[in-house]
Amino acid sequence: MTTPSDPAHALVPVSETLPALPGIVRQAGQAAVFAANEFFYGRVRNEHTRAAYRRAVDRFLAWCEIRGLELARIAPGDVGQYFDGLRKKGLSVATRKQHLAAVRHFFDGQVTRHAVILNPALSVREERYEAVEGKTPEITIEEARRLLKDIPLVKKTKRADGAEHEHPCLAGLRDRAILATLAYTACRASAVSKLKRGGFYHAGDQWMLHFDEKGGKSREIPARHDLEQMIAAYIEAAGLRDAPKDSPLFRAAHPRTGELKTAPIHVNDICRMMKRRLAAASLPSRLSPHSFRVTTITDLLEQGVPLDDVQHLAGHADPRTTRLYDRRQRKVTRNIVERISI
DSSP states (O other): OOOTTSGGGOOOOHHHHSOOOOHHHHTTOHHHHHHHHHIIIIIOOOHHHHHHHHHHHHHHHHHHHHTTOOGGGOOHHHHHHHHHHHHHTTOOHHHHHHHHHHHHHHHHHHHHTTSSSSOTTTTOOOOOOOOSSOOSOOOOHHHHHHHHHTSOOEEEEEOTTSOEEEEEOHHHHHHHHHHHHHHHHOOOHHHHHTOBGGGEEEOSSSEEEEEEOGGGOEEEEEOOHHHHHHHHHHHHHHTOTTOOTTSBSSEEEOTTTOOEEEEEOOHHHHHHHHHHHHHHTTOOTTOOHHHHHHHHHHHHHHTTOOHHHHHHHHTOSSHHHHHTTOOTTOSOOHHHHHTOOO
């Protein structure tokens, strides 16, 4: 019989269970390794931000390794030279600023854990960048209606006697409910993918949706009548009426059979699903789940809904963020350039 002190009960060090860090970090010692793992897997909680920051830092450190630099000897001039190279390679200002932020935060942790003395990225500056309008393409109202309308909701199969039998198309009902939720709540695809069965509930006078948004935000949005019916139709067809409240609402589907799994649909699968539905409806492939967010915000502002109310629906902390989604009269028209007097 083993005891807690026996090797069989020894815990595997956390650092051994995480993805390998670049050699330049491992060679700098345990303090550097600890600080790196603390930054990537302790401080950065959003998986998408973590992945983006890890790519940016790994790319920079690989550049340093090629030049024979040690982690503690990286200087501000090295960082500046690296970002000059990114500029020459054509990376956008926004991308370079994100990479610089990742490198800065990475070295902040290294300084805190005394792996390096100074943050070499702290004094490096990138050119000023101000977004006046987001880059996400909007889906028009007509395109959104067409997309929802073209999703098949019934399947036809032949019986042994040759007669046709119609039954609900589970994948179609699920996909329509997901896309309608994106359109009628302006929520992000990541929040929709995390919806629980108990997150769609009746509050006495109306049906509600409870979302867990990024940044730890928890929000409740009423489900309009048609959205309520679409989600209810999906729940009924999927047999989820009595499913546990903490189980996923929108579930992953088997790629061949279309049968639902117990696991939630991943945000990347929502993006791929929308691309398939766009292609089937002969709509532009450049559109994405975030396009609904742009269109919903713009549509409400066009109708005169106060910016504060739209900002609250979108879950933005700053109204300037909401304005980035406003595509009203932001395009340079032929009429304007024709009026130039030269």
